[in-house]
Amino acid sequence: MCIMEGVISILSGVPDVIWAAIIASFLTFIGVLLTNRGSQQSLAMQLNHDKEKFIYDQDIALKKEVFLEAAEKFSLSLATIPKMVNLEITIESISHDIGVHGPSAAKLYIIAKEETVAKAIEFSNELSESFLSLFKTRAELMDSKEAISIYEEIIKGSETEQQRILSIMKELNLHGHSDSSKWDYLNNSFDTESKNIEEKKKTIDSLKSEMDPKHIQFSKRCLNEYARLSVLLSPMIIAVRSELHTTENTDEFTSIIRESMIRMQHSYDGFIKDITGK
Secondary structure, eight states: OHHHHHHHHHHHTSOHHHHHHHHHHHHHHHHHHHHHHHHHHHHHHHHHHHHHHHHHHHHHHHHHHHHHHHHHHHHHHHHHHHHTTOTTSOHHHHHHHHGGGHHHHHHHHHHSOHHHHHHHHHHHHHHHHHHHHHHHHHHHHHHHHHHHHHHHHHHHHHHHHHHHHHHHHHHHHHTTOOOHHHHHHHHHHHHHHHHHHHHHHHHHHHHHHHHHHHHHHHHHHHHHHHHHHHHHHHHHHHHHHHHTTOOSOHHHHHHHHHHHHHHHHHHHHHHHHHHHOO
């Protein structure tokens, strides 16, 4: 009790000013503690936010890289369809271009959402099926083209032979050879080559008369498939845009693609009508 009374006596003797300072210091200390705790919590929240933003930005950056590459390769593969009209392009080149989107598609399948993957696979399947269907018709046209080329080479050979015969005739004439049997042989040979040339030209004309309408029809079919697949590509692009948070009006986007394809088809039909009169 004596000790307690002594403490109380000492404390009671402390001036009010000192007590005010002590209380103020204590309150300041408590405020600092609370402020530090709040700052630590804010800092932790900020760091967590920055971490999440960094992960999000990295994810979006990776998706942009993969999606842009996939969009480019898918478009290149799609552009191969109208290129099939050009019969000078080899089937090996076309096959390569059709499959160029494969590696990019594989990357897309890894990081894209299921909806985007489904749209990409659907387009890829449609593209492959369209290519196989068009390839059959193109192969028939290529056979006709090859036959024409063979007959043209035969004609060139006959024309070369005629030039050789004419050179012999000139040589015989210069030296005054009058052997009728030799002249008859040369004349008959020249006439044979002339008939061969005429026959082959008729065959070529016949092949071209059959091939040209088929080629025009095939070109229309390729254009129609290109337009159809372009519209079919829209859902995949919309899905990609959605993952990148750039989608605004998906219906308008699809409508723009469809109207563009219709306009292209009308222009092509007008071009064909102008050159064929049909």
